[in-house]
Amino acid sequence: MRTLAAIAVFGFAMAVLPAFGPTDFMLSFLTLMLLFAYLGQGWNILGGYGGQFSFGNTVFFGAGLYVTVITQVQFGLGPWAGLAAALLAGAAVAFAIGWLSFRYGLRGSYFALITLAFAEVFRIVANSIAITGAGAGLQVPLDPSPANLQFVGREGFYWIILALTVGSLLLAWQLERSRFGVYLIAIRDDEDAARALGVDIFRTKLRAIVLVGAMTALGGAFYGQMFLYVDPHIAFGVSVSVEVLLVSIVGGMGTVFGPLLGAAALHTLSEVARETMGDTPGLNLALYGALLVVMVMFLPKGLFGLASFSARRLLKGWRS
Amino acid sequence: MLELRSLSKSFGGLLATADVSLAVPEGRIVSLIGPNGAGKTTLFAIASGFLTPDSGSIHFLGQDVTGLPPHEICRLGLVRTFQVVKPFAEQSVRENILVGAHLRRAGHRDAAEKADEVAELVGMTGRMDDLAGSLTIAGRKRLELAKALATEPKLLLLDEVMAGLNPTEIEEIIPVIHRLRDSGLTIMLIEHVMQAVMKLSEYTWVLNQGRLIAEGSPQQIARDPAVIEAYLGHGLAARIEAENRANA
Numbered sequence: 001m002r003t004l005a006a007i008a009v010f011g012f013a014m015a016v017l018p019a020f021g022p023t024d025f026m027l028s029f030l031t032l033m034l035l036f037a038y039l040g041q042g043w044n045i046l047g048g049y050g051g052q053f054s055f056g057n058t059v060f061f062g063a064g065l066y067v068t069v070i071t072q073v074q075f076g077l078g079p080w081a082g083l084a085a086a087l088l089a090g091a092a093v094a095f096a097i098g099w100l101s102f103r104y105g106l107r108g109s110y111f112a113l114i115t116l117a118f119a120e121v122f123r124i125v126a127n128s129i130a131i132t133g134a135g136a137g138l139q140v141p142l143d144p145s146p147a148n149l150q151f152v153g154r155e156g157f158y159w160i161i162l163a164l165t166v167g168s169l170l171l172a173w174q175l176e177r178s179r180f181g182v183y184l185i186a187i188r189d190d191e192d193a194a195r196a197l198g199v200d201i202f203r204t205k206l207r208a209i210v211l212v213g214a215m216t217a218l219g220g221a222f223y224g225q226m227f228l229y230v231d232p233h234i235a236f237g238v239s240v241s242v243e244v245l246l247v248s249i250v251g252g253m254g255t256v257f258g259p260l261l262g263a264a265a266l267h268t269l270s271e272v273a274r275e276t277m278g279d280t281p282g283l284n285l286a287l288y289g290a291l292l293v294v295m296v297m298f299l300p301k302g303l304f305g306l307a308s309f310s311a312r313r314l315l316k317g318w319r320s
Numbered sequence: 321m322l323e324l325r326s327l328s329k330s331f332g333g334l335l336a337t338a339d340v341s342l343a344v345p346e347g348r349i350v351s352l353i354g355p356n357g358a359g360k361t362t363l364f365a366i367a368s369g370f371l372t373p374d375s376g377s378i379h380f381l382g383q384d385v386t387g388l389p390p391h392e393i394c395r396l397g398l399v400r401t402f403q404v405v406k407p408f409a410e411q412s413v414r415e416n417i418l419v420g421a422h423l424r425r426a427g428h429r430d431a432a433e434k435a436d437e438v439a440e441l442v443g444m445t446g447r448m449d450d451l452a453g454s455l456t457i458a459g460r461k462r463l464e465l466a467k468a469l470a471t472e473p474k475l476l477l478l479d480e481v482m483a484g485l486n487p488t489e490i491e492e493i494i495p496v497i498h499r500l501r502d503s504g505l506t507i508m509l510i511e512h513v514m515q516a517v518m519k520l521s522e523y524t525w526v527l528n529q530g531r532l533i534a535e536g537s538p539q540q541i542a543r544d545p546a547v548i549e550a551y552l553g554h555g556l557a558a559r560i561e562a563e564n565r566a567n568a
């Protein structure tokens with residue numbers, strides 16, 4: 001119940017924020033931060049709760065992104081059809097990857113590698129065929145109207161992405177109190193023990209990855225609507241894959257608020273770095289790497305675990 | 321209730337189960353004993369679907385379940401525990417039991433009620449919020465039992481639930497198992513603690529090097545020369561027999 005109240009307070013505070021006249025820069029910053037909190041929650045469901053570490057979530061993001069843009073540019077359909085198609089495409093790609101990986105029992109680093117490999121294959125294919133616009137990419141014509149899912153101000157996407165993020169928080173909250181979630185966590189902790197208690201681990205993992213594929217693709221689709229452009233690198237490069245797992249690990253894996261905290265921390269950090277050290281390309285990635293090392297070494301439970309961790313530390317120091 | 325027909329299983333050159341046939345009658349407490357490495361746990365793993373036999377078949381409640389995956393066998397009502405207990409260490413006792421309870425109860429509240437009920441049965445009500453990883457060995461054994469019970473099984477395969485417990489803890493768990501039998505559950509134990517086998521079990525099979533070498537009531541088994549040889553070494557049964565005769 002406390003979690004639910006926290007989600008409600010967060011959602012409300014963020015929803016009324018545009019009324020206080022934030023700058024465009026600030027709205028863009030928050031929109032992207034929220035998008036990565038949402039995408040990070042996707043990673044968190046499979047990785048944090050389910051213990052299946054994907055290094056290639058961008059394959060779902062990119063599939064959604066490409067499918068939305070392609071349905072509009074190549075087939076002349078509207079963005080709403082594009083969103084639906086993106087959801088289906090994400091679920092289908094996830095089903096294929098999940099079926100192959102989990103049927104053959106790939107776990108741990110093997111699963112991580114195969115997801116990375118799939119993302120690379122998609123990038124190479126997108127780079128070389130005509131329908132994706134190959135290396136040059138595709139551009140959606142600018143024509144702002146709600147029917148086209150394009151907005152003049154920054155508030156439109158801010159609210160949409162906020163709704164997605166709040167939805168993903170509710171999803172994680174609900175997951176923790178559902179059979180599906182209980183099974184997913186059991187699989188993370190001990191597959192054999194879970195099987196002995198009647199958990200169909202293949203089906204549970206497959207459901208999880210399909211859910212994650214669909215939600216990540218939806219995130220990709222909205223990303224496409226925001227920037228009206230896609231190329232192979234944006235869609236299937238490693239940066240989305242890395243960032244979604246980073247926000248979860250930094251914020252706290254297997255927790256409802258982990259990805260949100262992680263996204264806030266990472267985006268603030270990279271913005272501060274840009275302000276103080278200039279716009280050096282790759283600087284944010286280097287910083288992320290350093291941060292990841294620090295987090296894994298000193299705060300394996302992420303920012304969410306920080307409070308209890310430091311409390312315990314203090315207590316220990318007090319006693320000894 | 322559970323019928324194993326000429327089961328064999330080997331790992332490389334090692335014959336872990338050799339032509340084992342046995343039938344567990346409903347509503348009883350039966351046991352499987354034998355020296356270390358006799359193949360007891362392997363037999364449980366085969367019966368519960370964790371291993372597929374090289375030959376032979378498994379029938380549960382009249383249905384051929386050979387080759388079914390563990391989760392489907394569990395759904396039919398056959399559940400095993402692990403000798404090396406497998407708690408979900410990072411989760412609370414309640415969350416551990418919930419995993420089992422969800423098998424037949426989709427709703428969270430419904431499953432939570434079942435978990436409370438099972439916790440009471442095995443005497444863990446006061447520990448529900450403790451982390452499973454923080455329990456003592458006796459607590460973990462109880463938890464292992466509770467998780468299995470939460471699946472609402474018909475047949476319970478208990479793999480050394482008493483190993484590592486002190487005599488007092490054993491005395492505490494024996495009535496629990498009796499109560500389970502009285503509630504209609506069939507129970508098969510693997511046990512090294514002979515005190516427990518004698519007190520609980522109505523019928524016993526003895527495995528040695530993958531083969532069944534004896535069966536009968538625990539009292540009969542304890543006198544069986546083949547069993548004494550398997551446990552204590554070749555020739556000993558004859559010597560004991562001779563000494564008994566000389567003393568008489």
